[in-house]
Amino acid sequence: MATKKLEQPLSRDEVRTCIRDAKLRATPGRIATYQALAQAASPLTHGEVVARLASFGFDRATVYRNLIDLTDAGLAARSDLGDHVWRFELNDLDDPPGGHAHFVCVDCGGVSCLPGVRVSITAAPGMPRAVSSKQVAVQLKGRCDSCS
Ligand SMILES: [Zn+2]
Ligand SMILES: [Zn+2]
Numbered sequence: 001m002a003t004k005k006l007e008q009p010l011s012r013d014e015v016r017t018c019i020r021d022a023k024l025r026a027t028p029g030r031i032a033t034y035q036a037l038a039q040a041a042s043p044l045t046h047g048e049v050v051a052r053l054a055s056f057g058f059d060r061a062t063v064y065r066n067l068i069d070l071t072d073a074g075l076a077a078r079s080d081l082g083d084h085v086w087r088f089e090l091n092d093l094d095d096p097p098g099g100h101a102h103f104v105c106v107d108c109g110g111v112s113c114l115p116g117v118r119v120s121i122t123a124a125p126g127m128p129r130a131v132s133s134k135q136v137a138v139q140l141k142g143r144c145d146s147c148s
Pocket of ligand 1: 145146
């Protein structure tokens with residue numbers, strides 16, 4: 001099941017329901033991890049989630065396992081935006097298959113979500129099967145507002 005990123009932060013009870021709907025046990029660690037992703041403006045690395053949850057006292061391995069659990073259950077998505085670092089974010093119902101596009105700054109490495117950007121692909125000879133079956137991610141590169 002996919003979830004929707006909301007303007008208003010979800011309450012603990014709403015988060016618990018989302019996690020249970022995805023057939024996961026709503027442990028305090030999963031709830032906190034989900035909330036950290038829900039409150040983030042852009043995808044977070046494992047280390048960034050650990051930092052945001054520092055006050056809860058979860059260790060790095062627990063946070064990682066929870067991120068993978070949320071991803072495997074379809075609540076979150078993870079992407080490698082070219083720097084071999086996994087970044088995690090909640091799935092959005094409005095996203096096309098494969099998720100929304102991302103903008104990556106070539107100077108500072110900052111990442112922004114581009115939920116409104118759509119790329120249409122026309123099949124062409126020699127195209128890898130992954131392209132026609134939409135098993136690809138769309139990424140735009142350039143300089144972010146603070147670097148340009
Ligand atoms: Zn930048
Ligand atoms: Zn995103």
